[in-house]
Amino acid sequence: MRTYIFIISLFLCIGSVAQKNEIKVVEKDTTKTHRFGLRVGVDISKLIKTAIIKDYSAFEVNTDYKFAKNYYLAGEFGFEDRTIDETQVNYTAKGNYFKIGVDYNMYTNWLDMENIIYAGFRYGLSNHKQTLNRYNIYNTDLYWNENNSVTIPKEFDGNISSWVELVLGVKAKIYNNLYLGFNVQLKNKIGSTTLEGFDILYIPGFGQAYVDSNWGVGVGYTMSYFIPLYKK
Secondary structure, rough: HHHHHHHHHHHHHHHHHHHHHHHHHHHHOOOOOEEEEEEEEEEEEHHHHHHHOOOOOEEEEEEEEEOOOOOOEEEEEEEEEEEEEEOOOOEEEEEEEEEEEEEEEEOOOOOOOOOOEEEEEEEEEEEEEEEEEEEEOOOOOOOOOOOOEEEOOOOEEEEEEEEEEEEEEEEEEEOEEEEEEEEEEEEEEEOOOOOOOOOOOOOOEEEOOOOEEEEEEEEEEEEEEHHHEEEO
């Protein structure tokens, strides 16, 4: 009888230990690890516009660094060179810019997925040159049919403009560490150089600038590559 009780107790102990080990294995398997690292890419929409739009040239590099579970230090830097020809004026805006800020990932991934739906904030700064290529003088008396167009270029160099922007976007992993992204930017100009006799109408990195409004919008299509540094 004692032998039977000993054997039953032994099986119960073994079963209890096995169950504990099984629980530990399950807990270990269900614990999700996150990859941390640097993502580097380009804005492919600017490359496409450079190829198809006359008198336009631009290039932008975008980066983000995952420093917490859902937080990324993000930034963009690049240049734009654009000539705009309107009825009353022809002008060129050319310069470099950078933007820096933070993104927050609002999307909860399944299993080993690493897609991102994010909201972000940026501070932008642009150093640019404005060239007034041609402008027409407004004249109500055209009796003599004189030419009122002035074609002597006038340059305004060393201009500084700054703005803040709200960014909403997605980044989807399409193959291994390669990501395709899309974003929308709502911008507000907070400062710009005042030029004598000429209003800044286009700011590299910001886009179209309006005399009666400090607001602007932008879109971007990105292709980027994630460089994993460590797991946590």
